Amino acid sequence: MTTVRTEPTARVDRSGDPAIVVENLVKRFRGRRRGQPEVVAVDSVSFAVPTGASLGLVGESGSGKSTVARCVLGLLPADGGSIEVLGRQIIDADADELRGWRRDMQIVFQEPFESLDPRIRIGAAIAEPLQIHTQLRGRELSGRVLELMELVALRAALRDRYPHELSGGQQQRVNIARAIATHPSVLLLDEPTSSLDVSVRADILRLLVSLQDELRLTSLFISHDLHTIRSVCDRVAVMYHGRLVEEGPVGEVLRNPAHPYTEFLLGSELPVDPDVEPITRPVRGEHGSDVGSGCVFAPRCPLRVAECDLRQPDLVAAGPAHVAACIFVGSAKHVA
């Protein structure tokens, strides 16, 4: 398979530095209706993704994980902090410059069908980023599109089809092909398999993992499903109500969680093996209930003490390259 070379990007080689560095990211939304207060969707979140690694961002609805993803790519303007992707500062970047940078950082969204313009054939959809960022045209362009389709296991014959003529899994493959078309270094995935049938999910995930290895991508994988993250990511960061509460290597965090919320998440998992008993954790309340000025999780936390309501706990070390935001990190206390 001959590879058609796209133009080299004028990018400083920073393979030593992390590809994504987020520091104290803040994003607020105004209340939608009268009387509704401002919502802080992302409250001072910081993390870094080493080049070539894959970080899973886990949280339930309302945790702010999707907002973080959109801010990282500059799709949403941030209200504070700093975001560096491949050495470039995203916040307040010049619009034209930012657009040019997009060839190196792409995203695959959750909804396979809604992500595609219903009036454009999928072959043309995959060609679009190449038309925008490269000088490829005509036969060369078609050739590259076919290569990409082969890479994501889509039959060449499908290129004249419209999105609605494809299955969910196929649509998502189109989105993936489109996202990797310009050889990006960074790939964001916002719940890419949540809307797909179970049988298709595994195939797509396997595709993503192999692409990540083959193309040496740095990826940020957002999901609410721990099992998916366990199988796909190197590191994991847990978010709750706009704050990052734990971060570390995926095996470490999911086996020895340091934050009570992570333990809760693990506790809600249902194993597919009937012989494995699910962990029973006393989970109380709903996401985001009664959040005050202290630790965001305090209202629901069984370990809660007076100090928890005073201020937000800092991220402290819980192991090698493993941090958690809880005052009980390191102590013997764990959720019963």
Next chain:
Amino acid sequence: MGPPGAEGSSAVDPLVVETAGRFSVFRLPARVRPRHNVPLAGGLAILLFLVLGSFIVPALSPYGPQEANPADALVSPSLHHPFGTDESGFDVMTRVFYAARIDLSLSALGVGLGLLIGVLLGVAAGFSRGLLGEIAMRVVDLIQAFPLFILAVALVALSGNHLSNIVWALAFLTTPIFLRLIRSRVLTIREQRYIEAAVALGNSRRRLLMRHVLPNALSPVIVQFGISMGYAILTIAGLAFLGVGVQVPTPEWGSMILIGRNNITTGQWWTVVFPGIWLALAVVGLNLLSDGIERAREVHR
């Protein structure tokens, strides 16, 4: 629900065609076929008949459309005058066919202009966030509240009684309709996931509008064009009645009907009925055509 058309067999690589063209509005071989698209075929047939007729019949007719022959006034349909004659002795048939030129071209120009301006402004209003969009809408409200006929008369007073005034008046009348239509579509479309995805790919604002927003927003506009043209023809007649624009003896369906309406009571129906039929035919044909075009553009089934 298989792949559309017989494109695979064409010599041109369809992928290349798609990427080369900026507008995807008119590239649809399969759905244009008569069997699949009755409205399109029907509409085209009617309009073709009207347009061709407007040239052929007056050319073949022994009477000019503005040839008065008072001696032959109000003759009922006969071999010499298949549609009869009117008060001034004009041959109704020649005039009825000829009038298509006036009515169709005036309304097409007027509504077309309205569409152009309306779409441009509507997209701008729909895409802007904040005050600009709101201000634009209030201006549109003002315009729509303005009585058309007063405007038309004012135009005439200012610049004399030219046919071009009708075009401006029609444009004035139809711009707000298209503006609102497109704006509401744009408001919905810009929240769609595929627009966000297009932005994430690196589309510039201009490319986004041309490639993704407009094509998806045009559907109601195209249908509206046909409807508006029908109304425009009626408006032209109304204006003629006020003495604006079309004057006697220029043949125009609406004014023919208005002038001849008294004749019905005295039994001379042909001065009104034939123009009326042609008027109705034009309106139906236009609606069918715009329906057909929209159906041809349709991608979902």
Next chain:
Amino acid sequence: MVDDLGVDIAGSRGRADTHILRHVSLELRAGEMHGLVGETGSGKSMTARAAVGLLPPGGRIVSGRVLLGVQNLVGLSEKEFRQIRGPRIAMIFQNPRTALHPLLSVQTQMGNVLKAHLDLGAEQRRNRILSYLRLAGIHDPERVAHSFPHELSGGMAQRVVIATSLICEPEILIADEPTTGLDATVQRQILDELAALQAQLALSVLMITHDLAIVAQYCDWVSVMQDGRIVEDGPMRGVLKEPKADYTRNLLAASRLAGLRERVKA
């Protein structure tokens, strides 16, 4: 009393008479939670709807019976069905907020259900509503009773739906993907509560889901559907540990994300 729901349908519908269900048979045993598993388009929801007479327009049952005890539900009139739905068979759906009337308070809605089926005084109705809300796991039933659906969180709304469905004390509860779309922690809570309710009220539950984990942890019996047919049917443990059908085996493998090793940092 044995609640035995034997279903044998070849439902067909539409212009070209597509058969959406073919010879579907399953038996809901008394007091058991029966999992009905399938992906989109498998017909699992349609089976349930056919059983209670809620087929979409154009759909009709072309063969088979639906037995509730000894009564065949096929061919019943709408009026007769209304006497069954509520007091004998209850159904809950996926999106709790769309199942509730957006303009009526919880109390009013539940009261309407009671008024339709039972003859109780206003005081009795109120007490019953409160007690069932409490039963469904709501800690402050008074507040919730006066709330409107949009004021409730997803999990709370689903609990209200559950309470409403049980308020006429049905023998059978059909749950169509009741926790899909809810957060993992809430999902777990709701499912645990449902299981507890089932034991407490001796309910027979038909749990329709695409999630094999739910089946593994809560169901006693399972039927697997594909393309409108039942592909496998049997006690949960047997089916999940030793699946006989290829489809079941593939589904299990996919659920476990087999083939994807846990990532070790390079």
